[in-house]
Amino acid sequence: MTEQRLLERLLDPARKPTLAGVERAARKISDILPPTPLLPLEIGDKTILCKAECLQPIGAFKIRGGWHRLTDLDEQQRSRGVIAFSSGNHAQGVAWAAKRLGIAATVVMPTDAPKAKMENTKALGARVITYDRLSESRENIAAKLSAETGGTVVPSFDDPWVVEGQGSCGIELRYQMIAQTGGEPDNIIVCCGGGGLATGTALANPNAKITVVEPEGWDDMARSLELGHIVPVKENPPATQCDALQTLEVSSITFDILYERGIHGVSVTQAEVHIAMRLAFEKLRVVVEPGGAVALAAAIAGKIDTTTRTVVTLSGGNVDAELFAKIISG
Template sequence: MTLVRQPTRAGVRDAAAKIAAILPPSPLFVAEIRGIPVAFKAECLQPIGAFKLRGAWHRLTAIDGDLREKGVVAFSSGNHAQGIAWAAKRLGMPATIVMPADAPKSKRDGTLALGAEVVDYDRMTESREKIAAHLAHARGAVLVPSFDDPWIIEGQGSAGIEAAAQMAALGLGAPRRVAVPCGGGGLSAGIALGLPDAAITVAEPEGWDDMRRSLEAGWIEPVGDNPPPTACDALQTIRVSPLTFDVLSRRGVNGVAVSEAAIRAAQRWAAEKLQLVVEPGGAVALAAVLTGQVALEEGMLVILSGGNVDMEAYGTVLARGD
C-alpha cells in the first residue's frame, strides 16, 4: 500500500522558510472597518501579482534534480500558471500550462512572458486535468495541480506564517479570525494548518460556493449544473479536492458566498482605502467582511490573494456605483 503524503503544519513552516530565503514578506496593511482594526495581507503585491508563487516554489524545489530536466505541467486560469512559470524560470525548468481559452489576457501574457508554454482548452467542454495529465505523461514531466497537492497547500500556508509575524510586530496580537478567498481551497487549507489557533472563514462567489456547501454537508459537493457567470475567474473550481476539504473540515472551517456586486464594491474599497488593485477573486474575503457575512473582531486578518486584473474590466468596476 502506497501512503499518500499529507500536508502538515511543519511543512508550512518549512515552506515559509524557503520563501523567506528568496523574497521579502508581502506587505501587511491595517485599516479600520466599523471601528475595528483589520489587517490585510497584500498578496496582490507579489512579483507575479498573486500568492500562487508560494506553493509553486515549495513544490518545484522539492523535485529531484533528474526530474527537473523534464520540467512541469500545470493547469490554471492564470495565477497558478504564473506562479509555476516564475518558479520554473528561476530554477531553469521547462514549464507547460494548460489554460482556459477565455483566461484574462493579462494573466496569459504574464505566463508567456515568464517563458512558459501555454496550451489552450475550453473550460466548459474539456477537462484540463485530463489534458495536463496526458501532456505530463508524454513528456515525462511532473504534474503540479493548482491545489490538490500537499506541497502546494503547505506553500500557500506560508502567507499565514508571515502575516502572524507582521501582526505581532505591529502590536496587533495573533490572528484570531482569518477571511480567505477560496477556489479549490489550497490557500485556506494551508493557512488553516499554519495558524491552528485562528478561526478560518472561506469566501466564494455565489453559485461557485462548493467549498461552503461541502463543509456544511460534511462531504464534497461539486458546483451545480450551469453555474452563473462570475468575474472571479481564479475561483471557478468545479469540485474541491479531498486533500483541501479534509484539512478544512477537520478544523471546523465555515464558508460564505458573496454576490458579484459585493465583490465589485470590495475592489473599489481596496482602491480607495488601501490604494491597492485587487482582482475579483482576490477581493471575495474582503467583500464578505464588508457585507457583515464575517463578523468583525479583534485580531482580524483578511487575505487579498491577487491583483491581476483585466484593465478594461477593472476600469468599469471603479466607475460603477453598484
C-alpha cells in the first residue's frame, strides 16, 4: 500500500482504530509532548511500573486523543469549531488542543463535575455548557449544537482518532518498558470508562495481557466483555468519586476490539481506590484522582496477578483539593 493510500485510510471517519493509526498518533504526540514517566512501585514481593499520565499538562491522558483528533481537522472544520462532552479530562484535552490550534471549543459537562476540572476547562478558553447527568443526554446536546453551528463533535471514546490518540500512551510505555527491563510489558492494567485508553493500549501491545478496571457498580465494560455483547450500567448505579469513569454504556468501537482480544475486567471499591491514591502519593509523590487510581487499586488488592513486567496506568490527577486532602488523611 502506498503512503498516500495509507494516509487516506487513516483519515476515513468510518474506519476502525488500527495499530498504524496508533503509531501515527504517537509520532504526532512525541512532536509536542515528552513521554510521561514509568515509575517503579513495590507491591508485596514484586515491583510493577506505573505510567504517570497524571503528569500530563492537563493532568490526564486525554490530551493525546484531543490533539490527534483536532490536528486532523481540515481548515473548514477548524473554522466551525469543535464540540465535546466530558466530566472533565477529555474536556481539558480538547480545550488544550483547541487553544493551541486556534479553534473554538464548546464542551458539555455535567453539573456535578469536579470544580477543578470545570475551572481548568474554562481557563483553557472553552465555552462550557452544563447538563444533568441523570436526566439529560450529553450526546443529544452535543448533536444539537453541532446541527446548529456545523461544529465537529469530538466524543470521549467513540471515535477512531480519539482511541488511536490514547493508544500513543501504550506505544510509549512499551518502549519505556523495553528500555528499563529489556522486554515488552506482558501485563497491562488499565483504568476504564468508555475504553478508549484500554483499546488503544491493546492495539499498541498485541502480545500483552490487558485487564480493564472500573469502579464498583459502573463495570459495564467488564460485564459486556463477559456476556459477549454490550450492556449498560445497571439501574440506580451507586454514587462514586470516580467521575471520569461514569460511562453509562460503552460503544462498539472499543468493545469490539477488546472482546476480540479476549480481554476481561474487574471492579474495585471506593475504599480500595483510596488506598491506591494514598500509596501513589506516599511512594511515588504523585497526585492521582479516584478514576485514575482504579488500575493501581486492583493490583494492590490482588484482584489481578502481577508480573515483573506489569504496567499500571495512573490515568489522571484532576481532583478537587479538599477531596484529595480528605482521602489522603484517611
